[in-house]
Amino acid sequence: MSAARPYASILAVLALGAVLPLVTSSNILLNGMVVTLIVALAGYGWNLLGGYGGQFSFGHAAFFGTGAYACALLQQHYGLNAWVAFGAAVALGAAVGGGIGYLSFRSGLRGSYFALVTLAFAEVFRIVVNASPFFNGAAGVLLKLDTRPGNLQFASRASYCELAVVLVGIALVATRAVERSRFGAYLVAVRENENSARALGVDTFKVKLKAISLSAALTAAAGAFYVQYFLLINPELGFGTSVSIQALLAPIIGGLGTVFGPLVGAIALHELGEFAQGLLGGLPGADMALFGLSLILVIAFARGGVLSLVQALRWRVPGKPIEARP
Amino acid sequence: MTFILEVQGVTKRFGGLTAVDEVSLAVEAGSITGLIGPNGAGKTTLFSLISGFERPSQGHVMFRAEDITALPADRRAVLGIARTFQIVQPFAKLSVAENIAVGAHLRHRSRDEAIRSAREIAKRLGLGPILEKPAASLTVAARKRLELARALATEPVLLLLDEVLAGLNPSEMRDIVPVIRAIRDVGITVIMVEHVMQAVMNLCERVVVLNQGRLIADGKPREVTRDQRVIEAYLGKGAAARLEAAHV
Ligand SMILES: Nc1ncnc2c1ncn2[C@@H]1O[C@H](COP(=O)(O)OP(=O)(O)OP(=O)(O)O)[C@@H](O)[C@H]1O
Ligand SMILES: [Mg+2]
Numbered sequence: 001m002s003a004a005r006p007y008a009s010i011l012a013v014l015a016l017g018a019v020l021p022l023v024t025s026s027n028i029l030l031n032g033m034v035v036t037l038i039v040a041l042a043g044y045g046w047n048l049l050g051g052y053g054g055q056f057s058f059g060h061a062a063f064f065g066t067g068a069y070a071c072a073l074l075q076q077h078y079g080l081n082a083w084v085a086f087g088a089a090v091a092l093g094a095a096v097g098g099g100i101g102y103l104s105f106r107s108g109l110r111g112s113y114f115a116l117v118t119l120a121f122a123e124v125f126r127i128v129v130n131a132s133p134f135f136n137g138a139a140g141v142l143l144k145l146d147t148r149p150g151n152l153q154f155a156s157r158a159s160y161c162e163l164a165v166v167l168v169g170i171a172l173v174a175t176r177a178v179e180r181s182r183f184g185a186y187l188v189a190v191r192e193n194e195n196s197a198r199a200l201g202v203d204t205f206k207v208k209l210k211a212i213s214l215s216a217a218l219t220a221a222a223g224a225f226y227v228q229y230f231l232l233i234n235p236e237l238g239f240g241t242s243v244s245i246q247a248l249l250a251p252i253i254g255g256l257g258t259v260f261g262p263l264v265g266a267i268a269l270h271e272l273g274e275f276a277q278g279l280l281g282g283l284p285g286a287d288m289a290l291f292g293l294s295l296i297l298v299i300a301f302a303r304g305g306v307l308s309l310v311q312a313l314r315w316r317v318p319g320k321p322i323e324a325r326p
Numbered sequence: 327m328t329f330i331l332e333v334q335g336v337t338k339r340f341g342g343l344t345a346v347d348e349v350s351l352a353v354e355a356g357s358i359t360g361l362i363g364p365n366g367a368g369k370t371t372l373f374s375l376i377s378g379f380e381r382p383s384q385g386h387v388m389f390r391a392e393d394i395t396a397l398p399a400d401r402r403a404v405l406g407i408a409r410t411f412q413i414v415q416p417f418a419k420l421s422v423a424e425n426i427a428v429g430a431h432l433r434h435r436s437r438d439e440a441i442r443s444a445r446e447i448a449k450r451l452g453l454g455p456i457l458e459k460p461a462a463s464l465t466v467a468a469r470k471r472l473e474l475a476r477a478l479a480t481e482p483v484l485l486l487l488d489e490v491l492a493g494l495n496p497s498e499m500r501d502i503v504p505v506i507r508a509i510r511d512v513g514i515t516v517i518m519v520e521h522v523m524q525a526v527m528n529l530c531e532r533v534v535v536l537n538q539g540r541l542i543a544d545g546k547p548r549e550v551t552r553d554q555r556v557i558e559a560y561l562g563k564g565a566a567a568r569l570e571a572a573h574v
Binding site for chain 2: 181
């Protein structure tokens with residue numbers, strides 16, 4: 001088997017994503033695409049830790065917000081170049097992930113306890129940022145409009161789209177690479193049975209720490225990109241619970257612990273949100289209610305998410321051989 | 327004589343219960359030892375103390391003349407101590423090959439090599455035809471083999487087998503006994519907890535007996551099964567005398 005084959009489908013999807021912004025000039029479509037890709041990217045972060053590692057975080061907003069605020073403030077307070085700030089924001093996100101992971105995993109937190117503690121961290125971040133003048137409190141941070149590629153700001157939405165495709169592409173490739181590595185095998189082993197993993201020589205603490213750092217880095221990148229696109233971040237947009245929920249919904253609805261799950265889930269969520277908007281107008285919270293409903297449906301009828309449904313349908317097509325693996 | 331493993335005065339208390347009580351035991355490299363005793367005697371606990379899943383309340387565990395009492399389980403696996411679980415704990419959603427590959431990764435960083443090594447071990451243990459099946463779908467016998475295969479994949483020096491024959495039918499047992507003998511024959515030191523005495527007599531050159539956490543007998547299989555204290559541990563006080571009387 002050639003080494004490139006596992007990446008062929010990823011390249012195909014990315015090529016499609018890269019072509020899309022070139023063939024449309026609809027701002028609504030392009031905007032929808034950017035927003036969807038941001039959710040997907042945040043979801044890729046969550047998927048590494050939750051989908052592959054089985055550690056369900058309820059507080060990925062902590063990383064998203066860290067990425068967004070770090071990227072914005074490093075430019076505004078310290079005059080850093082936007083690209084440099086972006087890189088630093090990702091690194092800081094990884095560090096925050098490592099810190100939260102160290103504290104939670106060292107004390108042996110698992111399952112709902114881990115979920116609650118991550119939720120608590122995100123909430124503490126939100127409250128602190130909301131109250132602190134350094135972060136400009138509830139008003140949030142506005143980035144100065146200065147559209148230059150060197151400043152990581154673009155005049156055209158299509159350019160943002162292309163950059164988002166690149167970022168999601170990195171997440172896709174990273175996910176596939178993890179899947180095919182020893183670290184990935186250990187991560188899945190930790191998800192399936194920590195005791196057995198330890199018996200086979202897996203340092204489960206180290207594996208989880210590595211996973212949460214990588215996970216946080218990806219989600220922080222989503223946050224940093226968000227602020228470059230909207231030029232605005234505030235405590236609710238950065239650290240709000242709905243950010244954490246979207247980061248976990250995308251992979252769960254798309255397909256937990258799969259390479260394309262978060263992307264498929266983010267697209268499904270976006271379409272669902274549009275649908276809610278059309279159906280119920282501006283009714284606040286309508287999209288969240290619909291997200292909740294879809295989550296219930298996925299958990300009740302399609303544990304493997306949309307991707308598993310697609311696969312099941314494919315198997316029913318007559319004439320196609322049924323694969324041995326479920 | 328070189329001892330690969332030395333358990334020195336090890337005690338394990340769970341609250342008020344003493345599961346393992348000042349046990350000392352030295353195991354020769356390359357040997358195969360049976361660890362027997364009635365239910366609740368402390369056999370599994372002793373395995374957990376050796377493999378690092380429990381810390382002793384007292385005493386030391388030495389591996390290749392090095393004190394490993396403070397080492398966590400995963401570090402001991404790296405040193406070459408592997409165990410199977412009495413209650414099998416497969417990675418349920420992973421295939422047989424992937425399950426074994428996790429073990430193989432301990433000595434092989436590359437995924438392709440780990441999978442290749444896993445397949446090889448699976449074939450050796452008769453798991454070849456079900457390599458791609460998810461572990462959750464396996465029969466009891468196959469799960470036991472998988473547990474054994476995974477442990478073997480870590481390329482251990484010392485292998486602790488906790489009732490790998492339990493729940494198997496006689497023909498499945500007959501199949502696996504030579505597998506265990508082959509493991510010993512490649513030089514891996516084996517300690518096996520087993521209730522199936524026929525297998526113990528067949529495989530082990532030495533048998534140690536635990537009862538209520540204490541080591542009560544240690545010797546050749548034939549000697550141990552004739553030991554008065556061992557018979558009483560299994561059959562109750564006075565049983566040895568009654569058996570003796572019945573024979574006369
Ligand atoms: N984690 C634990 N906490 C409390 N008590 C325990 C624990 N593990 C074992 N025990 C107790 O220690 C004693 C020894 O148990 P152990 O499992 O070692 O026995 P065993 O010889 O393996 O028995 P079996 O043949 O039934 O497998 C039992 O009384 C058991 O209930
Ligand atoms: Mg036991």
